[in-house]
Amino acid sequence: MKDVMLEQHYRHLQHLEAAINACALSVNLDAAECITTLNPRMANALQQPPELTTGRYFRELLLPADEKQWVRIWQQLQTGQSIQEQICFLLHDGNTQLWLESAIYPVMGNDGRLQECLLVGLDITDRKLPELRVMEDEQYFRQILENLPVGLQQFEPDGTCVEMNSRQRQIWGPQHAFLNNPEYKWLQDPFYRLNGLARMFEEARDTGKTLKREILLNYAEKNYGNVTRLFPLYYEATIFPVTDRHSRMANYFLILDDITEKKVAEISLQKSERLLDNIIENLPIGYIQFDNFGFIRRINQTQRFFFNSPHPAARRNFNVMNDDLATRFELDKLFLRALEEGKPLRVEKKIDFSQDERWTTVGREVYFDLTVFPVIEPVDKEMIVVALVNDITDKKVQELENIKNQEFLLQTGEIGKIGGWEMDLDTEEVRWSYESYKIHDVEPDTPVNYRTAMSFFSPESQPVLEGLVKQCIETGKPFDAQLTIISAKQQTKRVRCIGQPGYDNGRHTRLFGVVQDVTEQSAIREALTRNTELMRLFFDTVDMGYAAMEKDGKLNFLNQKAEKMIGQKVEMGSNIFEVFPKLSGTVFYARLQECIQQQQSQSFGIYFPKPDKWYDFLLTPMEDGGISVFMRDITESRKMQKDLRKANDQLSNLNKNLVNQNKQLEDFAHITSHNLRAPIANLRALMQMHNEASSQQERELYLGMLHEVIKKIDETLNDLVEVVQIRKDVNVEKEKLLFAERVQKVKDILLVDIETSNIKITYDFEQAPQIEYPRVYLDSILQNFITNAIRYRSPEREPELHLQTFRENDYIVLTVQDNGIGIDMERFGNKLFGFRKTFHRNKDAKGIGLFITKTQVEAMGGSIKAESRPGQGTKFIITFRPE
Numbered sequence: 081m082k083d084v085m086l087e088q089h090y091r092h093l094q095h096l097e098a099a100i101n102a103c104a105l106s107v108n109l110d111a112a113e114c115i116t117t118l119n120p121r122m123a124n125a126l127q128q129p130p131e132l133t134t135g136r137y138f139r140e141l142l143l144p145a146d147e148k149q150w151v152r153i154w155q156q157l158q159t160g161q162s163i164q165e166q167i168c169f170l171l172h173d174g175n176t177q178l179w180l181e182s183a184i185y186p187v188m189g190n191d192g193r194l195q196e197c198l199l200v201g202l203d204i205t206d207r208k209l210p211e212l213r214v215m216e217d218e219q220y221f222r223q224i225l226e227n228l229p230v231g232l233q234q235f236e237p238d239g240t241c242v243e244m245n246s247r248q249r250q251i252w253g254p255q256h257a258f259l260n261n262p263e264y265k266w267l268q269d270p271f272y273r274l275n276g277l278a279r280m281f282e283e284a285r286d287t288g289k290t291l292k293r294e295i296l297l298n299y300a301e302k303n304y305g306n307v308t309r310l311f312p313l314y315y316e317a318t319i320f321p322v323t324d325r326h327s328r329m330a331n332y333f334l335i336l337d338d339i340t341e342k343k344v345a346e347i348s349l350q351k352s353e354r355l356l357d358n359i360i361e362n363l364p365i366g367y368i369q370f371d372n373f374g375f376i377r378r379i380n381q382t383q384r385f386f387f388n389s390p391h392p393a394a395r396r397n398f399n400v401m402n403d404d405l406a407t408r409f410e411l412d413k414l415f416l417r418a419l420e421e422g423k424p425l426r427v428e429k430k431i432d433f434s435q436d437e438r439w440t441t442v443g444r445e446v447y448f449d450l451t452v453f454p455v456i457e458p459v460d461k462e463m464i465v466v467a468l469v470n471d472i473t474d475k476k477v478q479e480l481e482n483i484k485n486q487e488f489l490l491q492t493g494e495i496g497k498i499g500g501w502e503m504d505l506d507t508e509e510v511r512w513s514y515e516s517y518k519i520h521d522v523e524p525d526t527p528v529n530y531r532t533a534m535s536f537f538s539p540e541s542q543p544v545l546e547g548l549v550k551q552c553i554e555t556g557k558p559f560d561a562q563l564t565i566i567s568a569k570q571q572t573k574r575v576r577c578i579g580q581p582g583y584d585n586g587r588h589t590r591l592f593g594v595v596q597d598v599t600e601q602s603a604i605r606e607a608l609t610r611n612t613e614l615m616r617l618f619f620d621t622v623d624m625g626y627a628a629m630e631k632d633g634k635l636n637f638l639n640q641k642a643e644k645m646i647g648q649k650v651e652m653g654s655n656i657f658e659v660f661p662k663l664s665g666t667v668f669y670a671r672l673q674e675c676i677q678q679q680q681s682q683s684f685g686i687y688f689p690k691p692d693k694w695y696d697f698l699l700t701p702m703e704d705g706g707i708s709v710f711m712r713d714i715t716e717s718r719k720m721q722k723d724l725r726k727a728n729d730q731l732s733n734l735n736k737n738l739v740n741q742n743k744q745l746e747d748f749a750h751i752t753s754h755n756l757r758a759p760i761a762n763l764r765a766l767m768q769m770h771n772e773a774s775s776q777q778e779r780e781l782y783l784g785m786l787h788e789v790i791k792k793i794d795e796t797l798n799d800l801v802e803v804v805q806i807r808k809d810v811n812v813e814k815e816k817l818l819f820a821e822r823v824q825k826v827k828d829i830l831l832v833d834i835e836t837s838n839i840k841i842t843y844d845f846e847q848a849p850q851i852e853y854p855r856v857y858l859d860s861i862l863q864n865f866i867t868n869a870i871r872y873r874s875p876e877r878e879p880e881l882h883l884q885t886f887r888e889n890d891y892i893v894l895t896v897q898d899n900g901i902g903i904d905m906e907r908f909g910n911k912l913f914g915f916r917k918t919f920h921r922n923k924d925a926k927g928i929g930l931f932i933t934k935t936q937v938e939a940m941g942g943s944i945k946a947e948s949r950p951g952q953g954t955k956f957i958i959t960f961r962p963e
């Protein structure tokens with residue numbers, strides 16, 4: 081009976097194992113986490129046959145994705161606890177996930193230690209991965225909604241708030257009932273019924289439509305000292321429904337987008353338009369608006385009252401382009417000028433309205449200050465012309481005063497260099513205006529933060545400014561201080577730094593202010609203080625003239641040096657232009673006006689021809705409104721500078737000549753040693769042979785050969801002397817020469833050779849017809865090229881030579897191309913312009929022509945090169961240095 085029960089139990093276990101193997105993955109692990117057995121489904125998942133997995137470390141084949149989870153599970157198994165969890169494993173490639181709904185059963189030994197465990201799991205990967213993706217997508221979209229730049233809030237159909245993002249919570253504020261009162265019934269809130277938000281929600285709920293409107297959501301407080309002001313906050317509200325899977329309205333969403341700035345700008349624009357319309361209508365001067373055809377579109381009431389103009393319907397046919405009165409006084413031309421030039425035109429017109437009573441009953445001569453200017457209409461983008469008409473008949477005297485005041489304002493209206501700055505207290509990022517970058521000598525748009533901005537201040541100024549900034553942040557107290565900075569270009573500057581706190585919705589969020597470069601003012605102020613003290617103590621001992629005077633030239637003080645320069649004793653109260661009449665007609669008066677108007681020192685020099693004197697002047701404004709005048713006699717210094725400049729020029733020219741002569745000597749020594757070595761060796765050998773000759777006839781033969789060698793040496797020396805002379809005479813006289821004339825001159829000289837060779841010479845000098853050059857050099861260059869073309873012509877074709885000039889940048893280039901026998905440039909290119917170098921067996925070739933041509937070109941700062949191939953002619957390219 082017992083055996084039967086065991087047999088049944090064994091069969092039951094077999095059935096259980098078969099069921100597990102059919103639907104689950106199972107693996108047995110020993111205490112060292114090594115695989116002892118596994119079923120086929122687990123082997124198939126591992127893609128390994130069972131015999132290759134037995135005894136291997138479990139994590140080599142099936143790595144837990146969550147290491148901490150597996151460590152915890154293994155610790156629980158050590159205590160004998162069974163585990164039921166979802167576990168993710170990474171398969172052999174390290175990327176493929178295997179999710180198991182796992183049950184792990186430990187088998188404990190008699191000593192209470194873990195001997196082995198059985199892991200049985202159902203593969204839930206296909207179900208788990210979509211769930212994880214859904215969770216990731218939900219988290220992803222939740223992050224997007226949470227970080228939207230607009231507010232988003234979810235409601236149930238009855239108006240109950242379900243959820244909102246951080247921007248929406250920021251819009252409502254931490255004290256709002258949405259955040260503090262779960263029972264809050266906002267649809268009954270009187271404020272939201274008044275501003276329309278509640279009715280908008282109800283309408284969207286009743287109609288199922290998406291609604292979008294601009295609403296005044298709430299107000300914000302801003303403090304200005306002891307004054308608190310309320311500012312409206314405008315938002316664009318969008319409410320839309322969301323249906324469930326049964327197409328029922330399940331939830332409603334509210335989107336709030338801050339449009340306060342835009343709305344305030346629109347309201348401001350509307351106010352500006354109404355204000356502009358009101359201003360135009362009530363201008364104290366006449367306003368007439370024409371279309372681009374010349375018809376009147378609008379007249380303000382001042383113009384109507386002034387001219388007693390008829391009703392607009394009666395003016396409809398008036399056109400400035402064909403009206404008799406308008407054309408008589410050239411108003412039509414003024415209209416056209418305004419359209420064509422596209423800029424305001426201001427003229428004075430004298431019009432006799434007694435000659436035309438159709439459009440006005442003025443009936444008299446009227447003087448107008450007429451301003452006409454074109455304007456592009458912002459809506460229709462059409463060009464219109466506006467005329468501002470001012471009656472100045474009785475205001476001529478006042479006009480002169482106005483002109484005078486206008487000139488004064490133009491002269492004194494220049495403002496010192498002032499730049500703006502702003503710092504965000506949360507990020508410590510700093511924004512500078514263009515002038516601030518300029519003051520700090522930093523390239524515009526360079527990123528700046530608090531630390532980099534503070535680094536420009538000198539070591540003495542940094543702690544001062546840091547203390548002021550800290551005090552402003554903590555207490556809101558503005559600051560104004562003069563400090564020292566060291567700019568990016570290492571320039572020390574004195575700046576005035578002003579700052580004050582900035583608030584957003586009552587929160588201190590920023591600092592802003594201005595920085596002004598007061599280096600010049602500080603320097604002038606310090607210089608004035610110093611000079612005042614020095615004047616009191618040493619005004620009669622300084623080695624320069626000094627005068628203190630009023631703006632009109634009245635003298636209050638002169639030192640002895642100044643009186644000596646003027647040449648006479650001067651009484652106080654005299655005018656400087658009367659006691660020093662030589663100043664009249666100089667720049668002194670103009671610089672004096674600049675000093676007065678700009679309140680800046682002016683330094684300049686003046687030469688007085690009659691006494692042949694140079695004076696340096698320095699005009700400096702004083703704190704009491706007067707002007708300090710410093711004068712210094714610099715005649716001797718000027719003359720010394722002139723003499724020194726002349727000596728430097730002479731020394732420079734001498735140095736150039738010495739360098740040139742040294743180069744000539746080096747070249748001459750090289751050429752002489754190279755070209756005379758062989759002839760002299762021949763002379764020595766012939767002399768020895770002459771002395772050793774046994775007969776008179778033999779000695780006479782050697783004497784004849786000596787004569788020929790000496791003749792060749794003489795020719796070589798003459799050629800070298802000519803080359804040296806060319807290099808030496810760098811200051812040869814230049815003149816303007818026409819290429820065509822010089823070519824004809826050379827052709828006349830070589831007439832016989834040209835006729836005999838039958839060479840065809842053509843040229844094109846149209847692009848660069850003339851050059852400033854030594855005539856003897858240019859003729860020599862042209863003659864050498866024409867002679868070479870004749871000498872080295874090809875017997876296979878009629879000889880031709882073409883000359884052409886053109887400009888290349890500032891240089892003049894001459895090309896000379898023939899169709900002669902050509903030169904092998906690979907063999908002889910580096911020797912082409914050498915002394916006594918020949919490359920053909922022409923009996924007339926001496927190898928000196930091209931060398932002299934190159935010497936002449938380079939002596940005048942030019943260059944020469946050649947392009948040639950055997951049998952295809954040669955092209956010479958000469959580049960003349962520009963003058």
